[in-house]
Amino acid sequence: MTVPPEQHRPAEDWWKSAVVYQVYVRSFADADGDGTGDLAGVRGRLPYLRDLGVDALWLTPFYRSPMVDGGYDVADYRDVDPIFGTLADFDDMITDAHALGLRIIVDIVPNHTSDAHPWFVAALAGPPGSAERDRYLFRDGRGPDGGLPPNDWESIFGGPAWTRVPDGQWYLHLFDPAQPDLNWRHPEVRAEFEDVLRFWLDRGVDGFRIDVAHGMIKAEGLPDVGKTVPPGERQVELLGRGRLPYFDQDEVHDIYRAWRPILDSYPGGRMAVAEAWAETPQRLARYIGPDELHQAFNFDFLDATWSADSFRKVIDTALAESAIVGAPTTWVLSNHDKHRHVTRYGDGALGLRRARAAALLMLALPGSVYLYQGEELGLPEVLDLPDELRQDPAFLRTGESRDGCRVPLPWSGDVPPYGFGPDGGAPAWLPAPPTWRALSVAAQTGAPDSTLELYRTALRLRRTHLAPTDGSTDPGGVTWLDGEPGVLAFRRAAAGGTAELTCVVNFGAEPVDVAGYGTPILVSQPSGGADPAPLPTDAAGWFIRPVSG
Structure with a gap:
């Protein structure tokens, strides 16, 4: 290959x-x-x-x-x-x-x-305690006849996380019974x-x-x-x-x-x-x-x-x-x-x-x-x-x-x-x-x-305008800005280091003034003509401005 x-x-x-x-x-x-x-x-x-x-x-x-x-x-x-x-x-x-x-x-x-995986097919064919069953999590049940599940674990999909097989043992499936869990303590x-x-x-x-x-x-x-x-x-x-x-x-x-x-x-x-x-x-x-x-x-x-x-x-x-x-x-x-x-x-x-x-x-x-x-x-x-x-x-x-x-x-x-x-x-x-x-x-x-x-x-703008900060060595180059209640605003360095990009999200009930953030380059809702228009409720915008000094 x-x-x-x-x-x-x-x-x-x-x-x-x-x-x-x-x-x-x-x-x-x-x-x-x-x-x-x-x-x-x-x-x-x-x-x-x-x-x-x-x-x-x-x-x-x-x-x-x-x-x-x-x-x-x-x-x-x-x-x-x-x-x-x-x-x-x-x-x-x-x-x-x-x-x-x-x-x-x-x-x-x-x-x-899958329960159709060759390993699980072999596990069902093998007896309790066999090497084939040891790749999965088979256990004996509780109760005098082993008729109760081995523990109280529940499936993520609802119901018990155990299914009984004809010979009386139970196997674990944290999801569907058709998805038996593997035994990851088994080196194989x-x-x-x-x-x-x-x-x-x-x-x-x-x-x-x-x-x-x-x-x-x-x-x-x-x-x-x-x-x-x-x-x-x-x-x-x-x-x-x-x-x-x-x-x-x-x-x-x-x-x-x-x-x-x-x-x-x-x-x-x-x-x-x-x-x-x-x-x-x-x-x-x-x-x-x-x-x-x-x-x-x-x-x-x-x-x-x-x-x-x-x-x-x-x-x-x-x-x-x-x-x-x-x-x-x-x-x-x-x-x-x-x-x-x-x-x-x-x-x-x-x-x-x-x-x-x-x-x-x-x-x-x-x-x-x-x-x-x-x-x-x-x-x-x-x-x-x-x-x-x-x-x-x-x-x-x-x-x-x-x-x-x-x-x-x-x-x-x-x-x-x-x-x-x-x-x-x-x-x-x-x-x-x-x-x-x-x-x-x-x-x-x-x-x-x-x-x-x-x-x-x-x-396209993310690729061309945002500096490639990955956020792994500092708070990601994110500088939070004070704003009106219900407004989230932060600034990041733009690519090239000569400008800053500000993202503003208006979670509030009224439009907010965004004139001080810079030149709008993208807004999630149509602006209606003004440049920059107030940012509507439930909207976000990206703004660029040169780095001062």
């Missing part, structure tokens, strides 16, 4: 200020017309992503899988599922991406496999995933997003969670604010200390970003460092409420932690597991105004940014999908569904699936609503006030 030339990898630390675009592969673009997105579809749309102005793509799992959980139930970590194409399609896609200056990050799912499991990393690094991938990075090690003895969960709450609600014996165990860091030398042994700045939850920012920061991972997602930014105080607190905390660990923070507003932020911020015109403002806030901050496909189009959550079409395994257990943020993208045309697949192809695997015809890429391209053109402009 020939790795693309190094001129397509500008610097070893490219990831410190990169804009990464998350591609949910089955919903991005369908090249073969079967109604499901594929790698050839991604390849065909790479020029769109280059022109949008992103630096890298993060691809959700495309490996062989029964698709019980959208590909996060992996049956073969070294092959492409036929619904997404072939390994040759992957090689062609990554070659084209690198030729366009785009890097490729792939998802790796190490906490669990560790060796297997180190080899999987090398397999994809040899094919030229630039990094990995690590699914459930906090989950691989469970507390010795698998103790009960017990009474730490408040009455009426599920255990999952402790994520990010409490201790669970199956998450964020200290021993998990040994895994990443073994992975980092593998990444460092390849040229071009190969990196890894953790999807990790921990009870404090200090514990989350432990995943990051020169001997572990490069980044961890900052979900507090995604969870911030629509207020100046909430965002200011989240940003200050993130930048302070970045300075401590010597690595840049990440910023994210949406992903494939959360309701789209247009809807979270109020839906309709209100939600869209706020989403556009939040985008300018996020893109003005130091560090790296992760965009979720379709946010550049201002897509809302699809809340009225028919129940019979929903495929999220959590839906049947809890009634909660992530399908609404996974509806395939609208590219063009007036009728579904809006150019998602070729003319005459099958309907998309999830239907897009009629209102999306006005939100398609074709409908928004060239429209000055469209969300797509706002993102394109913001990404």
Whole structure:
């Protein structure tokens, strides 16, 4: 396998200020017309992503899988599922991406496999205590006949985290029963995933997003969670604010200390970003460092409420932690597991105004940014999908569904699936609503006030106007400015050192005067003619002024 030339990898630390675009592969673009997105579809749309102005793509799992959980139930970590194409399609896609200056990050799912993985098939065929079962977490049940689960752990998707097999033992699955958890204290499991990393690094991938990075090690003895969960709450609600014996165990860091030398042994700045939850920012920061991972997602930014105080607190905390660990923070507003932020911020015109403002806030901050496909189009959550079409395994257990943020993208045309697949192809695997015809890429391209053109402009200005401060050695070059109540304003050095860029966000109820901030170069809402006009409520603006003296 020939790795693309190094001129397509500008610097070893490219990831410190990169804009990464998350591609949910089955919903991005369908090249073969079967109604499901594929790698050839991604390849065909790479020029769109280059022109949008992103630096890298993060691809959700495309490996062989029964698709019980959208590909996060992996049956073969070294092959492409036929619904997404072939390994040759992957090689062609990554070659084209690198030729366009785009890097490729792939998802790796190490906490669990599919129940169709050869290892788990062998585990079910083997007797209790066998070497095959030791790769997973099989245990005898409690009670006189072993008919009760081994402990009180709950699945993230609802219900118990244990399933009983015909011979009476139980196996652990923190997610769906079709996703058995691996035993990461088994040396064969560790060796297997180190080899999987090398397999994809040899094919030229630039990094990995690590699914459930906090989950691989469970507390010795698998103790009960017990009474730490408040009455009426599920255990999952402790994520990010409490201790669970199956998450964020200290021993998990040994895994990443073994992975980092593998990444460092390849040229071009190969990196890894953790999807990790921990009870404090200090514990989350432990995943990051020169001997572990490069980044961890900052979900507090995604969870911030629509207020100046909430965002200011989240940003200050993130930048302070970045300075401590010597690595840049990440910023994210949406992903494939959360309701789209247009809807979270109020839906309709209100939600869209706020989403556009939040985008300018996020893109003005130091560090790296992760965009979720379709946010550049201002897509809302699809809340009225028919129940019979929903495929999220959590839906049947809890009634909660992530399908609404996974509806395939609208590219063009007036009728579904809006150019998602070729003319005459099958309907998309999830239907897009009629209102999306006005939100398609074709409908928004060239429209000055469209969300797509706002993102394109913001990404271009971010690249040309903002100094490449990553936020890892100081508060990111961010200088907070005093302002009216409900207004968030900060200044950063502009590229070249001769100017400063100020970002102002108006969370308040009335327009605010922005005449003193400099020359406006981008505003999230149309200005109405005045230059600079008062900044409307639920709006953000970028302003440039020369450095004095």
